[in-house]
Amino acid sequence: MTQGRSIRLFLVDGAPNGLLTAEIMNWTGHVLTGPRSKLPEILERPECARTGIYFLVGPDPENSMRPLVYIGESDDVAARLKQHNREGTKGGKDFWEKVCLVTSKDQNLTKAHVKYLESQLMAQAKLAGRCGLVNNTAHEYGVLPEADQSDMAFFAEQIRTVLPVLGFDFLKAPTESGAAKQTPASPDSPVFEMRIPKYSIKAQAREIDGEFVVLEGSLARESWVSEHKGYSDLFQQLVQDEVLVADGNGKRRFTKDHGFSSPSAAAAVVSGRNANGRTSWYVEGTKKSYSDWQDEIISQQSDDIKHGGE
Structure with missing residues (x-):
């Protein structure tokens, strides 16, 4: 720790x-x-x-x-x-x-x-x-x-x-490519996944050091498709920085791990439109959403505090 x-x-x-x-x-x-x-x-x-x-x-x-x-x-x-x-x-x-x-x-x-x-x-x-x-x-x-x-x-x-x-985060080191798979900030952080079957899109992520990190190799929509601007500037910035590159199959691929400020920001970039990350990301291999997972941890902590005080 x-x-x-x-x-x-x-x-x-x-x-x-x-x-x-x-x-x-x-x-x-x-x-x-x-x-x-x-x-x-x-x-x-x-x-x-x-x-x-x-x-x-x-x-x-x-x-x-x-x-x-x-x-x-x-x-x-x-x-x-x-x-x-x-x-x-x-x-x-x-x-x-x-x-x-x-x-x-x-x-x-x-x-x-x-x-x-x-x-x-x-x-x-x-x-x-x-x-x-x-x-x-x-x-x-x-x-x-x-x-x-x-x-x-x-x-x-x-x-x-x-x-x-x-309030100055411009020196904060980027997550090293591949590191998020082995080194979560919290031992409780699982791998999350988000799927858009219609477009054969699958993305994976983990929480690291206060950021929601989408892992290298994850897929995203080819372009921002919503009429609402939302995170479109962020999407375009990642394309410009070549964090998101065209994969030749009508999608974009993450060339390295990238940290987002929230699950919703990550979900929006993956889906090319605004999205609720708390319900879009699921613990890998389960039907447990990010929101369910977080609520479960909070409930467990409350139980531990309650039993510890008895």
């Missing part, structure tokens, strides 16, 4: 949409995030005068399914943020609405450290495929002693842990 982690969040100005800091126990890193409208206050923070990594995040007008992200580093983050805030000038960026800054509480991060981190995090963002990366080039920076590389690998791991808590 994965060990729990403790993350300390602090609302700097007491507002949920204002400045927020985050720290993890036994990690020297310090995270500061806030909206662009709070940039004057952010620039006054002592963290901005340190060496660090920062992320600029905003919507992509051409793709509503993913954000645009710029990953940068500096030994004077305040100066860089001021530069990025000047639209129409060299270094200016106009897409971003939020900024996230990661520094070290012990101030031991050097320019070499953050350049290495920047290259590693850019590579991870590209691999995850959850955002449009604004950076023009992916720098490969390996000029760092082996021990320092190990320290920065740990530092990057903590960044990947804390960012989703703050």
Whole structure:
């Protein structure tokens, strides 16, 4: 079982949409995030005068399914943020609405450290495929002693842990192809299947790390067929990313495991139209729906609590 982690969040100005800091126990890193409208206050923070990594995040007008992200580093983050805030000038960026800054509480991060981190995090963002990366080039920076590389690998791991808590999931690693068949997030998670006999479609899925993961080799409709938009943008995005490819038989095939936010999102993509995933997916080899399976687990947990208190 994965060990729990403790993350300390602090609302700097007491507002949920204002400045927020985050720290993890036994990690020297310090995270500061806030909206662009709070940039004057952010620039006054002592963290901005340190060496660090920062992320600029905003919507992509051409793709509503993913954000645009710029990953940068500096030994004077305040100066860089001021530069990025000047639209129409060299270094200016106009897409971003939020900024996230990661520094070290012990101030031991050097320019070499953050350049290495920047290259590693850019590579991870590209691999995850959850955002449009604004950076023009992916720098490969390996000029760092082996021990320092190990320290920065740990530092990057903590960044990947804390960012989703703050609403940034663009570094979240994709499920490795085939891994979902052997490694469910919960030992109670079975393989689910969904069939559309009329079109000879069969898909399989598992719940992993809070996502509903459709397994590699699963089949789906060739195109989005509903007049209701629903998850059509997601369907088209998966086609564009070649997660869904034509199989030559009037269907599409998943080229790798892919995580969805819910069983219904997965069911919609498989069927090419909006669908209730709670009743569309069944425990493999049974007539038990996802909803029935989940209700059974909840009932069992309630019985265990009841009997445990007697």
